[in-house]
Amino acid sequence: MGKLWAVVKREYVERVRSKWFVIATVLGPVLMAAMIVVPIWLAVRSSTSAKASNIVILDATERDLGKVVAQSLGNDIQGDSSLARVRRVSPAELAQAESTVTRDVIAKRFEGYLVLDSASARGTTARYAGRNASTIPDMEKIERTVEQAVLVNRLREAGLDAERVQEISRVKLDLKTERITDQGRGGSGAGNVAAAFGASFVLYMLIVLYGQTILRGVIDEKNSRVAEVVVASVKPESLLGGKVLGVGCVALTQLAVWTASMILIVKYRAPILARLGAPNAPVPVPDVGFSAALTLLAFFVLGFVLYAALFAAIGAMVSNEQDAQQAATPVTILIVMSAVFIQPVMLNPTSTMNKVISWIPFSAPILMPVRISIIPVPWYEILLVMLGLIVACLVCVWLAARIYRVGILMYGKRPSLMEVARWIKYAR
Amino acid sequence: MAELALDIQSVVKRFAQHVAVRELSLQVPQGAVYGLLGPNGAGKTTTIRMILNIIMPDQGSIRVLGRSNREPKLLDRVGYLPEERGLYKKMQVRRLLRFLAELKGISAREADKRIGPWLERLTLKTAEKDWGLSKVDELSRGMQQKVQFIACLLHDPDVVILDEPFSGLDPINAQALKDTVIELKRRGKTILFSTHLMESAERMCDSVCIIARGEKVLDGSVEAVKSEHGIRHVAIAVANQSTDGVRSLLDDPRMVKSVDDQNRFFEVELADGANPQELLRRVVALGVPIERFELIQPSLHQIFLDRVGAKGVEAGVTGHG
Numbered sequence: 150m151g152k153l154w155a156v157v158k159r160e161y162v163e164r165v166r167s168k169w170f171v172i173a174t175v176l177g178p179v180l181m182a183a184m185i186v187v188p189i190w191l192a193v194r195s196s197t198s199a200k201a202s203n204i205v206i207l208d209a210t211e212r213d214l215g216k217v218v219a220q221s222l223g224n225d226i227q228g229d230s231s232l233a234r235v236r237r238v239s240p241a242e243l244a245q246a247e248s249t250v251t252r253d254v255i256a257k258r259f260e261g262y263l264v265l266d267s268a269s270a271r272g273t274t275a276r277y278a279g280r281n282a283s284t285i286p287d288m289e290k291i292e293r294t295v296e297q298a299v300l301v302n303r304l305r306e307a308g309l310d311a312e313r314v315q316e317i318s319r320v321k322l323d324l325k326t327e328r329i330t331d332q333g334r335g336g337s338g339a340g341n342v343a344a345a346f347g348a349s350f351v352l353y354m355l356i357v358l359y360g361q362t363i364l365r366g367v368i369d370e371k372n373s374r375v376a377e378v379v380v381a382s383v384k385p386e387s388l389l390g391g392k393v394l395g396v397g398c399v400a401l402t403q404l405a406v407w408t409a410s411m412i413l414i415v416k417y418r419a420p421i422l423a424r425l426g427a428p429n430a431p432v433p434v435p436d437v438g439f440s441a442a443l444t445l446l447a448f449f450v451l452g453f454v455l456y457a458a459l460f461a462a463i464g465a466m467v468s469n470e471q472d473a474q475q476a477a478t479p480v481t482i483l484i485v486m487s488a489v490f491i492q493p494v495m496l497n498p499t500s501t502m503n504k505v506i507s508w509i510p511f512s513a514p515i516l517m518p519v520r521i522s523i524i525p526v527p528w529y530e531i532l533l534v535m536l537g538l539i540v541a542c543l544v545c546v547w548l549a550a551r552i553y554r555v556g557i558l559m560y561g562k563r564p565s566l567m568e569v570a571r572w573i574k575y576a577r
Numbered sequence: 578m579a580e581l582a583l584d585i586q587s588v589v590k591r592f593a594q595h596v597a598v599r600e601l602s603l604q605v606p607q608g609a610v611y612g613l614l615g616p617n618g619a620g621k622t623t624t625i626r627m628i629l630n631i632i633m634p635d636q637g638s639i640r641v642l643g644r645s646n647r648e649p650k651l652l653d654r655v656g657y658l659p660e661e662r663g664l665y666k667k668m669q670v671r672r673l674l675r676f677l678a679e680l681k682g683i684s685a686r687e688a689d690k691r692i693g694p695w696l697e698r699l700t701l702k703t704a705e706k707d708w709g710l711s712k713v714d715e716l717s718r719g720m721q722q723k724v725q726f727i728a729c730l731l732h733d734p735d736v737v738i739l740d741e742p743f744s745g746l747d748p749i750n751a752q753a754l755k756d757t758v759i760e761l762k763r764r765g766k767t768i769l770f771s772t773h774l775m776e777s778a779e780r781m782c783d784s785v786c787i788i789a790r791g792e793k794v795l796d797g798s799v800e801a802v803k804s805e806h807g808i809r810h811v812a813i814a815v816a817n818q819s820t821d822g823v824r825s826l827l828d829d830p831r832m833v834k835s836v837d838d839q840n841r842f843f844e845v846e847l848a849d850g851a852n853p854q855e856l857l858r859r860v861v862a863l864g865v866p867i868e869r870f871e872l873i874q875p876s877l878h879q880i881f882l883d884r885v886g887a888k889g890v891e892a893g894v895t896g897h898g
Contacts (some may be wrong), residue, residue, distance in 0.1 A: 151679070151682065152679070152680050152682070155676060155679035155680055156680075158676075159676045162672075163665075163667070163668060163672075369666075370663075370665075373663045373664065373665065373666055374659065374661040374662065374663030375663035375664055375665055376663070377626075377631065377659045377661065377663060378657070378659060378663055378664075378677065378725075378728065379677075379680065380631050381629045381631055381652070381655075381657040381659070382652065382653075382677070382680035382681055383680055558626075558631065558632070571593075
C-alpha cells in the first residue's frame, strides 16, 4: 500500500510540477473567460456599429417605405438619421441606380445599399448589397427595420395616425427560457445545453490528453528501462494502478481548477465586463445540482480509468511512439466516436439510437453527462449504465494488467494480436 | 551464517521458442561474493529476474534469506542493479532516489537522510556543485551510473544483486564499484553478480557458478573450481647455487609427473594425488633460499573456455539457443 502510494505520489508530483501542466491549467480559465466575456463584448461592440445606417436606400415602392426605414434606422441610439439617404427611383431606373450606387460603395462613400421594391412593400423580400453584407448584427438590424417599416406603412394605410403607429409598433422582445425537470422549474434551458456541451467536451479532452499522457509514460518507462528497476520493487499491477491513479488525480486537479475558475468568472463577470467597458449581460447559468455534479464526476472517473487502462496496455505492447500511435488507433477511434455523437445526442437526447449509444461503456462517460444535463434521466437508468461501465472497467483493468505485466519487459518488434492473446493467457 | 542467502532449486523457465533456464540449482551462503558467469544468452539475466520475482519460473523454487521470494516485503531486503540501466530522465536526482527508496519500504524522511552521504561518497556532491539537485538527463553517463548504484544500495539491502555491473563503467567507476562490493562483504552482506568478465570475477568472488545455454556447467568456491580444473603446475625458483638439490628432489615420480627446466625456474607438473604443500615442505627442508614457490592455477577464463566451449558443442547437437 505504501509502495502504491509512492508511485501515485511520484506520478502526481512530477506532472503537477511540470511547466506544461501549469500553462494548461492557467490557460484553461483564460480561454473560458474569453469564451464568456468576448462574445458579450463583441455583441456590445458590434451593435454600436453605425455602418448599418450609412447606406443608400433605393426606394422603388412608390409608397415612401424608404423614408420610414431611414427614420427607424436613425432612431436607434447609435444611429445617425443624417446618414441614411433615400433615393426614390422608378422600377425601370432601378438597374441604372444600382450600378451608380455600387460605384459609390466601391469608392467608400457608403457602406452599402438597400433595394426596396413592390415585393418589399408586401413584406416578402428586400435586397441588400454592401461591404457589411456578412455582418450578422447589421443585417439583422436592417431586416428588422424593414419589417417594422412595412408594418408601420400598413397601419398608416389602415388609417392610424403616425404617433399611434409609432407607439403600437415599437416591440422589442427578448425570449427568456427556463427549464422544467421532475424537481420543478429552475435554471435556464440554454444554460444546461451549454453546460452539457462544455462538460462533455472537457471530459473528452481530459480523457484524451491524460490517456495519451499515460501511454507516453509507459513507453518512456519501457524505453528508459526504468520499468525493470521499479518492478523489481513493486508488482507491475501496483505500478500500473499507481500510474492511473496518479495521472487521474492530475486530471482531477485540472478539472477542479477549471471548474472553480469557471464559477468565479460567471459570478464576477460584471466587474470584469465593466473593466472592458461593456455593460453586464445575462449569462445563461446552468442548473447543475450537487448530485448531478457528483454523477458527472463518477462518469469522468470511470471513463478515465477505462481509457487509461487501455492506453497503458497499448504502451506496454509497443516500444516507440510511432508504433504507439498506430496501436492506439482503435482506442482513439472509440473515444473520438463518442465525441462525434455529442451533438446528435444533445439535439435529440430521447431518441432510441442516441439512448443506446449513450449506454455503451466506451461512450457512456462522455454521452451520459450530456443527456443528464439536458433531460431528466431516470436514476435506475443512470445506475445501470454506471454498473455496465464499472464491469467494463474491471475487465479492461484486468486485461491491461496482464498485458502490462508481460509487455513491460518486452522490447523490439510490436507483438501480433495472437502474441498479445498469449500474454494475457500466460501472464502470471 | 548457516542460512543461505539464496537457494535456487531446479528452476526452469521456458519462453515461446526456447528454454532460457533448465533445472538450475545454486546456493549462495550469506556473506559471500558470488559470481554468476556465462556467455551472453546463457540465462543469467533470466535467472536474476526470477530471483527478483520480476518473472516467474515455470518450475522450481527460489528462496531468499530462507523464505520464498514471493513473500511480500522480502524483496525489500534485496538491492538490484539491472543490466540495462534505467532512471526517470526528467526527475531530479534526489527526488528519484527518494522515490526508489520508498519503493523499498524506506520512509521519505529516512531516505533523505541517507541520500546526502551517498552523493558525497560518490562525488556527486562537492563543494562547488550538488548534482543531486539536477535532473537525471543533465548528468553524464558515468554520473548516471553512480546514481543507479546509489539507488541499488540506498535501502541498505542484505542481498545485493548486480547484473553485469562492470559493463560500460569507466575504470574509475569500476574501481569504486569494486571497493563498494568489498566493503559490503565486510559488513556481512551477500553479493551476487553476473558477468562475462572472468578477471573481475576471479579477483572478487568467493564462489562462482558458470552457466551456459541455461544449464549449470559447474559451481563451487573459486579455489575448489580451480583445483578441480588445475593442471597443477608449480613454479619453483631457488638461489642459483642450490639448483642441484632441487633437481634431485624433483626426480621423485610419486610427486612429480614432469619437470620443465626454464633456466631461471622449474615449472613442475605434479603427479596425480600429489600435494603441492608436501612439495613445498620438502623444498624448505633442503634449507636453500627459496625465491619463488607458486601454484600456477588455470585462470577462470581458461576453465570457462574449456568447459563452455565443450558445452556449446553439446548444445549445438540438441539444437537450441
